[in-house]
Every structure is written in structure tokens, then in C-alpha cells.
Amino acid sequence: MFFEGGYPASNANAHTNGRMHYQRRERRQRDGGLALFVQVMPILILVIVSALSQIMVNSPPYSLSFRPSAGYTQKRLTENLKVPYYVGEQFSKEFTGVNLKNVERTVEDDYISNLRNNCWKEKQQKEGMLYRARYFGDTDLYQRAQRARTPSCAKLSEITASLHG
Incomplete structure (x- = not known):
């Protein structure tokens, strides 16, 4: 659910037509790389900020x-x-x-x-x-x-x- 971009209940009755469901899955696969990047970006930012703060902190004399x-x-x-x-x-x-x-x-x-x-x-x-x-x-x-x-x-x-x- 987290990486797919929605809750299963929201799609249960929304599209009974197989064609609409197929188009939605195709679009989801096409946008998957960008969506995954957007979802992982906060973690990457935290890792980068943490690494930079460790580099910039000087040990006391x-x-x-x-x-x-x-x-x-x-x-x-x-x-x-x-x-x-x-x-x-x-x-x-x-x-x-x-x-x-x-x-x-x-x-x-x-x-x-x-x-x-x-x-x-x-x-x-x-x-x-x-x-x-x-x-x-x-x-x-x-x-x-x-x-x-x-x-x-x-x-x-x-x-x-x-x-x-």
C-alpha cells in the first residue's frame, strides 16, 4: 500500500471496467520510478543532513x-x-x-x-x-x-x- 500510492479499499469499487483498471495499472508502472523516488527522498535527505552534520562538527580542544x-x-x-x-x-x-x-x-x-x-x-x-x-x-x-x-x-x-x- 505504501509504495503503490493508495489504500486497497479506495480502488475496490471505483473501476469495474477492466479497461480502466488496466490503464490505471499501466500509468502506475510508468510513474513508479518517480513515485518511489519521491517517497524515499525524505529518508535520503535525513541521511545526507546527518552525514554533513558529522563532518562539520569539530571535536572540542x-x-x-x-x-x-x-x-x-x-x-x-x-x-x-x-x-x-x-x-x-x-x-x-x-x-x-x-x-x-x-x-x-x-x-x-x-x-x-x-x-x-x-x-x-x-x-x-x-x-x-x-x-x-x-x-x-x-x-x-x-x-x-x-x-x-x-x-x-x-x-x-x-x-x-x-x-x-
């Missing part, structure tokens, strides 16, 4: 984690916050001066954003433990929840203090 498979093997620290990040072998040649400062600012922004997300997750886990402990009256779980650390929150507080004071 840094990674916050060591990733040798992607070429990020050289460890560096940002000048301001001393955030560790990894770059490729050609990084020093490509990024100097203002470009380097922009990259380092982006590294620090990404790092702080990751800390915020991780801090939120840690707080959610701690609050969930406290809630379960209160709900079930489990003093052991309550004590563990009270002792639970939030290292991302601590690091975020440390960075915020160094930026503002």
Missing part, C-alpha cells in the same frame, strides 16, 4: 578526563583555578594568548557546571537516605546519612570562596 582513544593525553592546569584538563599534542601550537585564556575559561565553566550537577545528585542521595531513615525509623541508616559526604559540594564551596574572597 580539551577533555576534563584522560581519554587517549580521543587523543586527549597531555595534562594541563588552568591558570586561575588550577583545574586539570587534557589536550592533544598539537594544542600548544594552536592555542596561545587570548585563545588559550578563552579555552581555559570554558574548561573552568564546564568544571564548575559538573560540580554543580554532582553536588545536586549528592544532596538528593543524602536527602533520600534521611527520608527513608525517618520513614522506617532506622537509626543506623539515619546515622549513615548524617555521615554521608558530599565531595562535589565541598569542592564547589571551596571554589566559590576562592572566587569571591
Whole structure:
């Protein structure tokens, strides 16, 4: 039905004359190549756009984690916050001066954003433990929840203090 261009019910009683039915089938066969192309065109467009977008996207010049498979093997620290990040072998040649400062600012922004997300997750886990402990009256779980650390929150507080004071 999809490639024939209609529903079977629409042609059931439309042409009782064999000649009309024959002419319609002949026209359908003649137009079949164009109709098939028109029906496949959206898929072709999606494939082409996807391929072009993959070609045009550049990989970032840094990674916050060591990733040798992607070429990020050289460890560096940002000048301001001393955030560790990894770059490729050609990084020093490509990024100097203002470009380097922009990259380092982006590294620090990404790092702080990751800390915020991780801090939120840690707080959610701690609050969930406290809630379960209160709900079930489990003093052991309550004590563990009270002792639970939030290292991302601590690091975020440390960075915020160094930026503002």
C-alpha cells in the first residue's frame, strides 16, 4: 500500500471496467520510478543532513578526563583555578594568548557546571537516605546519612570562596 500510492479499499469499487483498471495499472508502472523516488527522498535527505552534520562538527580542544582513544593525553592546569584538563599534542601550537585564556575559561565553566550537577545528585542521595531513615525509623541508616559526604559540594564551596574572597 505504501509504495503503490493508495489504500486497497479506495480502488475496490471505483473501476469495474477492466479497461480502466488496466490503464490505471499501466500509468502506475510508468510513474513508479518517480513515485518511489519521491517517497524515499525524505529518508535520503535525513541521511545526507546527518552525514554533513558529522563532518562539520569539530571535536572540542580539551577533555576534563584522560581519554587517549580521543587523543586527549597531555595534562594541563588552568591558570586561575588550577583545574586539570587534557589536550592533544598539537594544542600548544594552536592555542596561545587570548585563545588559550578563552579555552581555559570554558574548561573552568564546564568544571564548575559538573560540580554543580554532582553536588545536586549528592544532596538528593543524602536527602533520600534521611527520608527513608525517618520513614522506617532506622537509626543506623539515619546515622549513615548524617555521615554521608558530599565531595562535589565541598569542592564547589571551596571554589566559590576562592572566587569571591
